[in-house]
Every structure is written in C-alpha cells, then in structure tokens.
Amino acid sequence: MxxxxxxxxxxxxxxxxxxxxxxxxxxxxGVILGADSRTTTGSYIxxxxxxxxxxxxxxxxxxxxxxxxxxxxxxDMVKYYLQIYAAQLPPNETPTTEIAANVFxxxxxxxxxxxxxxxxxxxxxxxxxxxVYSIPIGGSIHKQDYAIAGSGSTFIYGWCNENFxxxxxxxxxxxxxxxxxxxxxxxxxxxxxxxxxxILTEKGxxxxxxxxxxxxx
Amino acid sequence: MAGLNFENYQRNSYLSTKxxxxxxxxxxxxxxxGCKFPGGVVIAADTRATSGxxxxxxxCEKLHRxxxxxxxxxxxxxxDTEMVTQLIASNLELHALSQNREPRVITALTMLKQHLFxxxxxxxxxxxxxxxxxxxxxxxSVQAHGSTxxxxxxxxxxxxxxxxxxxxxxxxxxxxxxxxxxxxxxAIEAGIWNDLGSGSNVDVCVMEVxxxxxxxxxxxxxxxxxxxxxxxxxAPGTTAILRESVRDILDVEETVVSFDQMEVDTEA
Amino acid sequence: xxxxxASEYSNEIHSxxxxxxxxxxxxxxxxxxGIAGEDFAVLAGDTRQVEGYSIQSRYxxxxxxxxDNIVMTANGFAADGVALIDKFRQQLKWYKFDNFGGKLExxxxxxxxxxxxxxxxxFPYYVSTLIAGLDEEGKGAVYxxxxxxxxxxxxxxxxxxxxxxxxxxxxxxxxxxxxFIPGTDGKEKKPLKYLTxxxxxxxxxxxxxxxxxxxxxxxxxxxxxxxxxxxxxxxYYPLKRD
Numbered sequence: 001m002x003x004x005x006x007x008x009x010x011x012x013x014x015x016x017x018x019x020x021x022x023x024x025x026x027x028x029x030g031v032i033l034g035a036d037s038r039t040t041t042g043s044y045i046x047x048x049x050x051x052x053x054x055x056x057x058x059x060x061x062x063x064x065x066x067x068x069x070x071x072x073x074x075x076d077m078v079k080y081y082l083q084i085y086a087a088q089l090p091p092n093e094t095p096t097t098e099i100a101a102n103v104f105x106x107x108x109x110x111x112x113x114x115x116x117x118x119x120x121x122x123x124x125x126x127x128x129x130x131x132v133y134s135i136p137i138g139g140s141i142h143k144q145d146y147a148i149a150g151s152g153s154t155f156i157y158g159w160c161n162e163n164f165x166x167x168x169x170x171x172x173x174x175x176x177x178x179x180x181x182x183x184x185x186x187x188x189x190x191x192x193x194x195x196x197x198x199i200l201t202e203k204g205x206x207x208x209x210x211x212x213x214x215x216x217x
Numbered sequence: 218m219a220g221l222n223f224e225n226y227q228r229n230s231y232l233s234t235k236x237x238x239x240x241x242x243x244x245x246x247x248x249x250x251g252c253k254f255p256g257g258v259v260i261a262a263d264t265r266a267t268s269g270x271x272x273x274x275x276x277c278e279k280l281h282r283x284x285x286x287x288x289x290x291x292x293x294x295x296x297d298t299e300m301v302t303q304l305i306a307s308n309l310e311l312h313a314l315s316q317n318r319e320p321r322v323i324t325a326l327t328m329l330k331q332h333l334f335x336x337x338x339x340x341x342x343x344x345x346x347x348x349x350x351x352x353x354x355x356x357x358s359v360q361a362h363g364s365t366x367x368x369x370x371x372x373x374x375x376x377x378x379x380x381x382x383x384x385x386x387x388x389x390x391x392x393x394x395x396x397x398x399x400x401x402x403x404a405i406e407a408g409i410w411n412d413l414g415s416g417s418n419v420d421v422c423v424m425e426v427x428x429x430x431x432x433x434x435x436x437x438x439x440x441x442x443x444x445x446x447x448x449x450x451x452a453p454g455t456t457a458i459l460r461e462s463v464r465d466i467l468d469v470e471e472t473v474v475s476f477d478q479m480e481v482d483t484e485a
Numbered sequence: 486x487x488x489x490x491a492s493e494y495s496n497e498i499h500s501x502x503x504x505x506x507x508x509x510x511x512x513x514x515x516x517x518x519g520i521a522g523e524d525f526a527v528l529a530g531d532t533r534q535v536e537g538y539s540i541q542s543r544y545x546x547x548x549x550x551x552x553d554n555i556v557m558t559a560n561g562f563a564a565d566g567v568a569l570i571d572k573f574r575q576q577l578k579w580y581k582f583d584n585f586g587g588k589l590e591x592x593x594x595x596x597x598x599x600x601x602x603x604x605x606x607x608f609p610y611y612v613s614t615l616i617a618g619l620d621e622e623g624k625g626a627v628y629x630x631x632x633x634x635x636x637x638x639x640x641x642x643x644x645x646x647x648x649x650x651x652x653x654x655x656x657x658x659x660x661x662x663x664x665f666i667p668g669t670d671g672k673e674k675k676p677l678k679y680l681t682x683x684x685x686x687x688x689x690x691x692x693x694x695x696x697x698x699x700x701x702x703x704x705x706x707x708x709x710x711x712x713x714x715x716x717x718x719x720x721y722y723p724l725k726r727d
Binding site: 044047049050068073114 | 331333363366367
C-alpha cells in the first residue's frame, strides 16, 4: 500500500473501547447471543451496564467488539440498508442472516483502514434457521456453529472447543454461554458487569440478563 | 465555503517543528452529570473553563439548548461543544418544522453522533443529552468519537470520577424531582471540590414530562470571592499620559424629516 | 526500532519510536512569595499539593523555619523541595557543631544553598527556592534562586505555579513600578518606601486569593511565616477550595 505502514489495530487517543467478551451459539431452535456489559476508557469503566447486543432486524442481532463509535456506526449503517432491502421484499419475508452478515463484511472490508470493529452477526430466519457469522477485524467472514470474540474470548477457546455440542437444548445452550462468559469475565480485566443474552428463534426475541451474584456462584 | 478550513494545517505543522507552540483551545476540564427520576430528567454542570492551568472563565455556561425541552451538557473543547450544539439545534428545529412534530431526544442524539463520527474524534465534544419528548423523558451521552450510551445516571468530563462516586452511592430509581436535583448538584460539587479542572458554580436544568424545561443558572454558588484586604484604586494621574490625540472619525449630519414627507408603502 | 504510531490526523502516520522511560520529576503545583520589609521579612505559600488534576493534600505546609531566624521554601517538585530543605537543615546542624553554636548569617546561608543546588547541576532539584530572614544590620532580606543555584537578594519575589500572575502585582505594589506622582506628567516616579508588616500581610493575602481565582494549582490555605528580631511567627488564612 504505497509502502506506507498502516496500523489497523490502533485506537485513536481517548477512544472508547469495548474490551469485550462476546459470543453467539447455534442451538436446537435457533441461536443465542451473549455479551458482558463493560465499556472502558483506559482503566476507567465508562459504562458498566452496556448493551453490546444490537438489533439489526426483527430476528437478526450482532455482538460488537472493538471501538464503540466504529461498531455503532457500522451497525447503524447495516440496520439502515436492511430496512431498505426489507421494504423491497415480498410481504411476510424478511432478510436472511446471511445477507446481514455479508453487508457487515462489505462495510468492514472496504473501510478496514479506518475501522476497529470485531463483529459477530447472528440471527434466525425461516430459510436457514439459526446461523452465526464472525466478521473479525480485517473484514473477512466466517460461517460457524458458534463464534467467540473480544479480548476475553482468548481465555475460553479451549473450554468452548471441549464443551460445545451440536444441537443443544435452549437451557443447555444458555448454561454453555453463561459458563463460558463468566470464565472470560473472570480472567479478562476489560470484561465485566452483567451477562446479557438474546435468544432468537421462530417465536421471536427473548432477552435474558444474569447478575454477577448468580453467574459467579 | 461551508465546513472546516484546513488551509493553515501544513503551515502550522511546519511552524511546530520550528519550536512554535501550537495554540491551545480552551478546554472545559469539566464535571457534567445527568440523572433520571420518575416523570423527568435533570442535568447539571460546573462553570469553570480552563486553558492549561489557568482559569479562562469563572462562570461559563456549559448547559446548551438543543430544543425548548431538550438540553445538553458539554465537556471537552469549549468551542467544539458550543458549535456542534448550535449546529444540531439549528438542524433539529428545521427537522421539527418540516415534520410538524416536537423534536425527539433520540433524533438529536443521532444527529450528534453522526456528525461527531464523521470528524473521527477531532471535534472534542463530550455531551450528556437529555430531554422530554412525546415518547417520554430520556438521558443519553455522546463521546467525541461518536459512540453513545444510555443510562439512568451519567457523568462526563475530568470530574466525572468524583461525580460518579456520588451518583453510584446515592442514586435510587424512585427519586423525587427535588431529590434528583439535589443528587445532581451534589455530584457536580464533588467535581468542583475534588477535580482541579472543575470549579465555581453549579448550573442545573430540569426537564419534566408535560412541563416547560427549567434552567437554574447558578443554582449553587459555593465559591463567592472574599473581600480583598486592600483597595487598589489609583489616584488619577498615576499612569502617565505620554501622548494625546483626538480626531473625528465620522461626520454626523442630522436632518429632520416630517412624517407626511415620508413615503409609506401600504401595499404588500 | 521503529513502531507505527497514529497521529492526530490519522491519514498521516508517522514512524517514531515510542519511549517508555521513567520520569523522575513531577509538578506538584503550589506557589510561594517572599517580601522583605525594613525590620522584618515574610515567606508565604499556599498549602495545596497537586498531581495532575487531583489534590494530594489540602494542608501540606511548604514554608519551613530552618533555624537561626531563617525561613526557607523550595517550590515545584515537592520531593526535591523536601530533600533540599532537609539537606540544608542537616548541614546547618553540622555548621553549629563546628562553630561552637554560632549563628549562620543569612548571606552565608544564601551562598551555601547555591552550592547545594549547583552540586546537582546535571540532575537538578526541580524547585524555585526562596529564603527570608534579617541581614547583619537587622534589615529584612529575601534571597531567590533558580533550580541550579543562580541567586539574588531582592525586596520581593514570587515563585512556583502562579509566579507569573503574582510577580507583576508585586512589582507594582511593592516597588511601585509604573506608578508616577499625579500631576508630574509621568516625569517623577512614585518614591520607594518600606511597607509596614500590616500592609505586607494584606498584599500577600490579596495576591494569594487572586492567584486562587485564576490558577487551578493554587488554593485551600495560605500559610505565612514572619521573621522579626523576636523570632519566627506563623499565620494561617483559608483560601478557596475549588
């Protein structure tokens, strides 16, 4: 690139960082997204009850990690594109998770020099059921059975790999995410607060919240 | 030409390599807070503006009006908070007029975050945005890079840690309006006393559902200057007049015109 | 070793090494002031100690009675200030052992402090130093220093954070700079005269309350040490705490 060094991982001075633990997991009836709730500026916790699970369409959500400003802007763009796209669809049809994830990928790839955004896009649609896409920092896209991301995820790669099962029941999957994120929060200083979850199924959206008293046991 | 002008950027960066200090913007090393209560929302700010270690303004206004019932407390670079707030206030009014509806807090917030994101953090505006609209009372915050947060109580600026300590210990969901005002004022005071970037007085703005917003300018004044021990009036003539010259810079001509001589256009 | 660093304008990325080096100095704020009268001298300082935007203490005195009717302060980096004063005190003790308890004259103290400061010429005490007392004739004396020992006897001197705010005020009110006798058309300067102790205390209080208004590193309290032939006396006045 013209021989100019570009550091895509930098955070601009004073930028709000989502040093995060996020994940999304496919299960029997759809998909569940999970996230911690900590937002930091340096060592200060700017928000301890952040909602990092952002709605993109009726049953498509994303988990955000990296720069708060960048990921919010990207999510707002995708939400807008999907609204326009959905309006052109036949009645009773909604965009697929695949479409949403690829819009994310397109934006993250084309603007990779200016973005610090690690996104997991997950959702439920009639055609594919639950699906999970990971869009890490360079703007690639990876379809997975489950995805973990953010600074806290490094601590739970092994555990998730050992304990993930195909086609879990809802309660089993909630427990899987809760245990994984509680470990990530335990070991990662930039993650913390409550554990938020969003369950996306044929029936729609269900939100869960778990407080430290419970998940720390 | 609209927008910011960068034509001196190259010259200035050349100058800075030659040892000329780049000019410092007045930063409102600030404490600002906001807190919700059933039926409304309160925001508050201190009134000190600093330039480095010097107090630039002892009683500046950090509470800005975006719309009659949407107000904004600003921290960061004074000029940026002022200009960004004026721009969004203006666009918000045009928007409200074209849509024939009362403006919403979320609209103001979206306009702010999109504007700030576009400038990638170079506009140093950190804002707590609050108000009442047809959907209820809201309290939100925006950071310079364009990220936003929602919360029942918030603080921003160099005194935000001192203020947050007060908010975290004393906030309740069922605060009355008076209690919410007291809590915000206490949080600002914590900043005034314990953060060197904050000082002087407390400004408060209360926005209640179904009522006009109320601005309490200098709600608390805990830092009135004490009487000086000596008088520093100089006897006239203490300062030498070295040279004196008086000149007319304008010739004024007055003519009286009687009413019936004036042409009055009555047609539209 | 080159590291990539993002500049304020992110389209231009400069390649400069990031330095991670221990910085032995810090600025603890505060301001000090000394005025010499005909038969007295005062040293005054605020009692606030800061680090960045935080207050470390609202009452940390920095004017010290170092013995032999001399008061001393070293304002700037607090740790260096304390170290310098401790060192002087200890050396004064040794001086007395060697000289049968004889009094150290202020001009000798002044010259000695120059050597203490210059002794660290290439790793200086980061302070502006002031001492005050009475000279051999019993007249008020104030000596002021730069960080490496250049010194001068003066009628008055302000040092520290708000020195640039207070010094012009002192020039005007103590040495009557820019003041002329009314009616002389700027030909005759207002004649110098010694100020009384009461006038000096009033000037000092006004100087500090004004500096508190406009400088964020000044405030909380004002402590004044007054040297007369009868010894050293201390006065305290509260300042604004914001």
